[in-house]
Amino acid sequence: MNRERSEQHYIEALEHIVGGVNSPSRSFKAVGGGAPVFMEKAEGAYFWDVDGNKYIDYLAAYGPIILGHAHPHVTKAITKAAQNGTLYGTPTQLENKFSKMLKQAIPSMDKVRFVNSGTEAVMTTIRVARAFTGRRKMIKFAGCYHGHSDLVLVAAGSGPSTLGIPDSAGITTNIASEVITVPFNDIEALKQALDQWGDDVAAVMIEPIVGNFGMVEPESGYLEKLCLYARQAGALVIYDEVISAFRFHYGAAQNYHLFPNKKAIEPDLTALGKIIGGGLPIGAYGGKKEIMDQVAPLGPAYQAGTMAGNPASISAGIACLEVLAQQGTYPHLYDLADTLTSGVQEAAEHYNIELTINKIGGAFSIHFCNHKIKNYEDAQNTDSELFSKFFNFMLNEGIHLAPSKYEAWFITMAHTLEDIHQTIHAVQHTFNKMKR
Numbered sequence: 335m336n337r338e339r340s341e342q343h344y345i346e347a348l349e350h351i352v353g354g355v356n357s358p359s360r361s362f363k364a365v366g367g368g369a370p371v372f373m374e375k376a377e378g379a380y381f382w383d384v385d386g387n388k389y390i391d392y393l394a395a396y397g398p399i400i401l402g403h404a405h406p407h408v409t410k411a412i413t414k415a416a417q418n419g420t421l422y423g424t425p426t427q428l429e430n431k432f433s434k435m436l437k438q439a440i441p442s443m444d445k446v447r448f449v450n451s452g453t454e455a456v457m458t459t460i461r462v463a464r465a466f467t468g469r470r471k472m473i474k475f476a477g478c479y480h481g482h483s484d485l486v487l488v489a490a491g492s493g494p495s496t497l498g499i500p501d502s503a504g505i506t507t508n509i510a511s512e513v514i515t516v517p518f519n520d521i522e523a524l525k526q527a528l529d530q531w532g533d534d535v536a537a538v539m540i541e542p543i544v545g546n547f548g549m550v551e552p553e554s555g556y557l558e559k560l561c562l563y564a565r566q567a568g569a570l571v572i573y574d575e576v577i578s579a580f581r582f583h584y585g586a587a588q589n590y591h592l593f594p595n596k597k598a599i600e601p602d603l604t605a606l607g608k609i610i611g612g613g614l615p616i617g618a619y620g621g622k623k624e625i626m627d628q629v630a631p632l633g634p635a636y637q638a639g640t641m642a643g644n645p646a647s648i649s650a651g652i653a654c655l656e657v658l659a660q661q662g663t664y665p666h667l668y669d670l671a672d673t674l675t676s677g678v679q680e681a682a683e684h685y686n687i688e689l690t691i692n693k694i695g696g697a698f699s700i701h702f703c704n705h706k707i708k709n710y711e712d713a714q715n716t717d718s719e720l721f722s723k724f725f726n727f728m729l730n731e732g733i734h735l736a737p738s739k740y741e742a743w744f745i746t747m748a749h750t751l752e753d754i755h756q757t758i759h760a761v762q763h764t765f766n767k768m769k770r
């Protein structure tokens with residue numbers, strides 16, 4: 335596959351844009367380097383690059399594009415918003431409508447606030463939790479990504495209940511000392527951390543279904559215990575549902591059928607983003623009334639935004655949710671994901687390639703290993719070189735995946751059974767080449 339123009343654009347980009355990309359996850363560094371593909375157009379389940387190559391897209395822009403690209407209902411809503419002016423700096427009725435839709439779908443949120451990204455949403459939930467509890471520290475889980483604000487860019491210390499170390503230059507050790515990172519799906523490690531630091535923990539923050547080291551579900555009873563222990567310690571529970579909300583059904587992971595005991599796993603605060611913007615920039619956070627009332631102008635915790643709740647993003651979000659609410663949406667995603675993962679599994683057996691597939695609804699991850707993936711360490715301990723080969727061969731077959739072994743594949747409403755069969759063929763060719 336010729337990608338000469340992408341290569342030229344990349345050389346130019348390297349001169350003007352740091353690293354040639356506007357988000358490091360777009361770089362091909364983790365898959366052997368080289369030019370990322372420069373896209374010209376996207377429609378439905380497909381990308382067309384600047385060299386005229388067509389790809390089936392499983393990146394879905396890292397999650398938001400659940401309806402497929404340029405869905406007519408969303409496009410119409412954005413066009414209407416553009417014609418009416420995209421930014422007012424005043425309230426609109428659209429924001430009322432959208433907040434009611436979100437609250438109805440995610441009943442743990444009595445009140446919401448719109449922001450512009452998942453990063454902002456998460457960052458603010460931490461501030462609000464600290465304002466409400468008067469405490470300083472937070473507990474997070476290794477491998478869960480919560481955006482790029484200072485506090486959540488802190489890695490695990492050397493033991494399960496040691497304080498964190500900065501994960502990025504520019505983050506002070508003071509900030510890192512406010513974060514404790516424990517392994518996911520290890521309730522004893524959390525208990526230990528709460529026993530040691532509990533008096534000063536404002537919040538325990540988790541992706542209730544993980545999307546950032548593959549798709550990983552919590553073990554049965556884990557979230558119940560997490561909520562119980564956090565509350566016994568006087569800490570709030572924050573769910574980062576930036577990936578998981580509206581991913582598996584019409585609602586957040588906290589409302590999903592995987593968790594029969596809804597009340598026992600209900601968070602105090604929830605952070606949202608991605609899908610709820612229908613492809614435009616958005617974030618939102620919400621939670622219990624008495625906690626949300628800490629936020630300005632009602633309370634002492636400050637948070638604001640020039641672009642927050644802008645009519646374009648809100649209109650796209652409403653339109654996206656309207657489509658998702660229709661019958662048949664999620665079953666379509668599930669059925670195609672079932673067919674695709676079965677095909678991949680069969681091909682792996684045929685070509686004798688060891689892999690583990692984690693699938694939840696219409697999203698899944700493929701790990702080159704022979705063990706289960708239940709935490710970050712399991713996901714790290716997989717064959718990166720094999721993934722690189724897989725990624726690059728698949729790209730040349732016209733299948734665009736995320737360039738990282740930790741990212742999920744997302745099926746969209748626009749994928750067809752034919753796309754899935756074409757992808758299975760690509761996987762068969764790829765495994766055949768990988769074996770040579």
Ligand code: PMP
Nearest residue numbers: 451452453479480481576577607
């Ligand atoms: N939380 C989670 C779970 C995410 O996956 C991401 C982004 N991948 C974020 C927060 C940050 O969102 P954004 O990139 O919109 O700032």
